[in-house]
Amino acid sequence: MSNTNYLNVYKGANSVQDYFNPDSAPPLPLVEIPDRLNPYRRDGVRIYAKMMTMHPANNVKAMPALNLLEKGVVPGKTKTIIEYSSGSTVISMSLISRVFHGVPDVRAFLSNKTSLAKLRLMQFFGLDITLFGGPSQPEPTDGRGGIRAAKRMADDNESIINPNQYENDDNWKAHVRWTGPQILRQLPEINLICAGTVTGLGMFFKEAKSSVFRLGVCTAPGDRVPGPRSFALLAPVEFPWKSAVDHIEEVGSHDSFSLSLDMCREGIVCGPSSGFNLKGLFQFIEKQKAAGKLGEYAGEDGEIHCVFLCCDLPYQYINEYFDKLGPEYFPSITNEALTRVDLYRYDEAWEKDATTALPLFLEVKRLGTEEEVLSKLPKGVTKGSNLSETISLKDDAVIIDIRQPGDFGEFSLPGSVNLPFVEPLTASPFSDPVVLEALWLKLEEYFRGPHNEVVSLLQGRRILVLCYDGDSSRVATSVLRAKGYEADSLRGGFQGLGDLQVRESRSHYIVANGQRSKQGITVTREVELATPS
Structure with a gap:
């Protein structure tokens, strides 16, 4: 047993073999x-x-597996290794057979009562698995079980070995x-x-x-x-x-x-x-x-x-x-209900500022005066506001407004469709787990099997989701993306639109985030809406 590798470093062509070998590693x-x-x-x-x-190999069976395969594998002749094992022995064999002997075909015979986690662990390490019924720990001499089946296969084929941890003295001698x-x-x-x-x-x-x-x-x-x-x-x-x-x-x-x-x-x-x-x-x-x-x-x-x-x-x-x-042995999980909802991914790229989102979905239909256009934009909310006379929805786009019908009726972006999933005074779903759970379940149920008219409306179109504050629409975007739709949400929601104003340009409209004064508009941010050529 080596005492020289105190730094626990393994180099060269046989580095992994040395890493696995107790004779070249610290105890x-x-x-x-x-x-x-x-x-x-x-x-x-x-x-x-x-x-x-x-x-x-992270288990006590590693050293027996080393000893069994060192004594059992015939170089150039052994092509397959079969072992009845509940997990650790055959997993160790799968690693050691590759590292030391270049034999990747390792097969595990085991009980059908083995847990799914352990079965997947074996698959993870590349093991070919065959399950057997009967006792989870059969007697080694029971001809009906997997232990005997593995031995018979090896007896019938010279290219197969069955180390047989249950009868092979090289198993326990590894600890000696x-x-x-x-x-x-x-x-x-x-x-x-x-x-x-x-x-x-x-x-x-x-x-x-x-x-x-x-x-x-x-x-x-x-x-x-x-x-x-x-x-x-x-x-x-x-x-x-x-x-x-x-x-x-x-x-x-x-x-x-x-x-x-x-x-x-x-x-x-x-x-x-x-x-x-x-x-x-x-x-x-x-x-x-x-x-x-x-x-x-x-x-x-x-x-x-x-x-x-x-x-x-x-x-x-x-x-x-x-x-x-x-x-009783484990700490509880706060907001455990969230393990069953909000299951899909989010992406920052799907949450867009108004200045980025509006040009992707809207275009100028006809030019108007500055006062005419400004009068149709929301401030707080201006009742009866309607931009449809001057700005229209692009043909390949759709806007889903998930506010309540009354608020939708007071102001909506052109071409919007109202699907009222959220209330105006409801807390953000990201600050109240109960709200998130209820909203996600409603969205999941609705878009899992939506009505035909909704499918035809969404299919093949780019979707913008609008809510009161932007958070509920972000959840809706996550659900829609999981269903295969190209959806985005508007950061800040309807509140984010409240600061936007529009002024006329010769060839385009500019939507600006600013304030009106006696001298005109103080522009802090602009977005260009393209006009038809």
């Missing part, structure tokens, strides 16, 4: 859990997490080769090791430091934790696990997920099987303390140094955490 971290996670610290118990999650030596180097004073069936680590410490107590953990009968097996399912396993373990604790899923969650929130990021191991350790310590025997496990320094394995990361099990633990 995986060993982290003492904080006292707030250790209820036995005052009893002289120190507990360390061996972070198998920190291998590049790498994990055990790492732990002993990092913590020579170790007194207790805790890890699932603990076969590899148990066999290593039996030879390397026989005083170390070897604690195994199994799932409670009738329960399930991703990865570990129940004691009953260990019976047919042919590994020398019985001689590798001094005691076995049984742990349920609720405690496994709960302790894992506690560790994650304290910075020891790990999945449920890690909480499973820690709970098994807690149970054993509690029993020894109650029996007055805890001191028997102490080392020369008077303390008990315990190591448990952190096996994988929590992310693929997120939904299961919520299912197993319930909402």
Whole structure:
């Protein structure tokens, strides 16, 4: 095992291989859990997490996968690798087979009861998946299950190998080769090791430091934790696990997920099987303390140094955490209703100032005097204002005004269509989640299957949406864009139009943002409306 790569840098043609290889990397971290996670610290118990999650493959199965494929792949002959696996082993194999052996065809056989998140994770890593019915953890010798099916396929085709983690001694020997030596180097004073069936680590410490107590953990009968097996399912396993373990604790899923969650929130990021191991350790310590025997496990320094394995990361099990633990374990979400609405994207380019938007949608129909045009523009709102005599909607455009009919009747841009979705005094949808939810649901329902006349009105046209303040029309634009329409909203809405004024030019109109005075118009911003040639 190399001690030279302290800077953890990998270069050259074999950089990724060296990155994955425990012999060319620093040992995986060993982290003492904080006292707030250790209820036995005052009893002289120190507990360390061996972070198998920190291998590049992010799980405890990476080293077995390395060992299995190193011994199993035949260069130039092996074309396909098949493994029955609940996730971590075959995902590690998919990475290692490419990195070390140039074999991209890795196939996963697994239970049809596997979560969708884990199935997608396997697809993400390029695995070909075949599902099998029956027990989620079949006995290795059951000819009806996927374990035997994978073995048969390999037996029938020399280009296929089935490493078979359930019967291949190279599985547990990986921990004799790498994990055990790492732990002993990092913590020579170790007194207790805790890890699932603990076969590899148990066999290593039996030879390397026989005083170390070897604690195994199994799932409670009738329960399930991703990865570990129940004691009953260990019976047919042919590994020398019985001689590798001094005691076995049984742990349920609720405690496994709960302790894992506690560790994650304290910075020891790990999945449920890690909480499973820690709970098994807690149970054993509690029993020894109650029996007055805890001191028997102490080392020369008077303390008990315990190591448990952190096996994988929590992310693929997120939904299961919520299912197993319930909402009381998690903070609530403010405005949670918004997770079900306002689901489409926004784009700043779809929200346009009046000076930019109006020339895209309107054109001058005929020239008039300055006073004639100005008298038709809104100030506050001028009742009866109408620009249709002088300005018209372009042929390829449509304006949807979502204000109320009364306000629409007092003033509207030429060619506008009134679809009254919002009230004048309603709060902005971006400041009131209730308003946003109600508005979005109305828009979504209306434009999901609009009436034929609306479809014909919108199809193939550029759409400008106008509301009171610009915010509701921005929501409407998001919905319309999601339905495939080319829609924009007017920034500031109808209020933004209230500051605009128009004066005559020889060949065009200029819409200006300013104030009238005795001397005329003080122009602060102009927009040119093209006149027909």
